[in-house]
Amino acid sequence: MSDGIETTWRPRSAWAGIAPVGRHGRPGGEPGLTLTLREEFGLATLIAVKGRTDALRQVMDARFGWSLPDPGGANLTGERGLVWSGPDQWLALFEERREMAGLGQALEGLAAVTDQSDARAIVRVSGPDARAFLAKGLAIDLHPRAFQPGQVAVTALAHMGAQVWQRDAVPTYDLAVARSSTGSVWSWMSHAAAEFGYDVRNAAP
Amino acid sequence: MRIRCPHCGPRDNGEFSYLGDAAPIRPDGMEAPPAAMHDYVYLRDNPAGPHRELWYHGAGCRSWLVVDRDTRTHEITGVSSARDVALSRRTGEVA
Missing domain, CATH: 3.30.1360.120 (Probable tRNA modification gtpase trme; domain 1)
Incomplete structure (x- = not known):
């Protein structure tokens, strides 16, 4: 079990030491x-399972209220939503990483979900x-x-x-x-x- | 030269990689005679004029495309998704 193991690892910004404020x-x-x-954003790629794009569209709408963008489109509300990234592929954006919990299970059988945060x-x-x-x-x-x-x-x-x-x-x-x-x-x-x-x-x- | 990707719109040719002739169809390796496999692997026409070829949009949507290009002028008269071409070939429709 990992409980109680101490580590000196700390989260580090992708821009730390690179981009001076x-x-x-x-x-x-x-x-x-x-x-x-x-x-701190959450980011995942969604790749629709062949022939399940319509089912994916329905689940994204029912669960998140998000509509799948057409090719070249980004459907965002604030810091959340979906961005097209290829044929039958999208990026799912979340303002915070913890909002992504359960995304993979919700889309099981409909899309390959990969955390890209x-x-x-x-x-x-x-x-x-x-x-x-x-x-x-x-x-x-x-x-x-x-x-x-x-x-x-x-x-x-x-x-x-x-x-x-x-x-x-x-x-x-x-x-x-x-x-x-x-x-x-x-x-x-x-x-x-x-x-x-x-x-x-x-x-x- | 620009290629009008059916998914992304017109893009600089630097975003694409060229594979070659889109016409050859792989024979059934268990059935085809060696000469047919030799033709498929090695022999290509080299036309001065219209050519149907495969391009990969690696710096964009990562799709394979079938591009109709005039090798003399680089004029592009048609671009379609290679997946659609393969599917229509299977169902007997013309892409």
């Missing part, structure tokens, strides 16, 4: 964008220059006529795998990357954001 880049004036380091790192990109900033690294059209709130793209940021969804028209985007790539991602971000001036914050607890 504070004002950076172009000095003076309002920052062009804010980078908010997300923490520790596998991905998420940074929220928001501000008047957020679009110009991301456009430097994403080879997709971010113009509002092509990409709007409620849309998602699985693509690459500076050649590193990334999933990006738009939350609002500020614009605000959430960018999910492999946790192991945060050092390289931040190296690109800090250089790409410098010209706009940027604030780095930790997500409110």
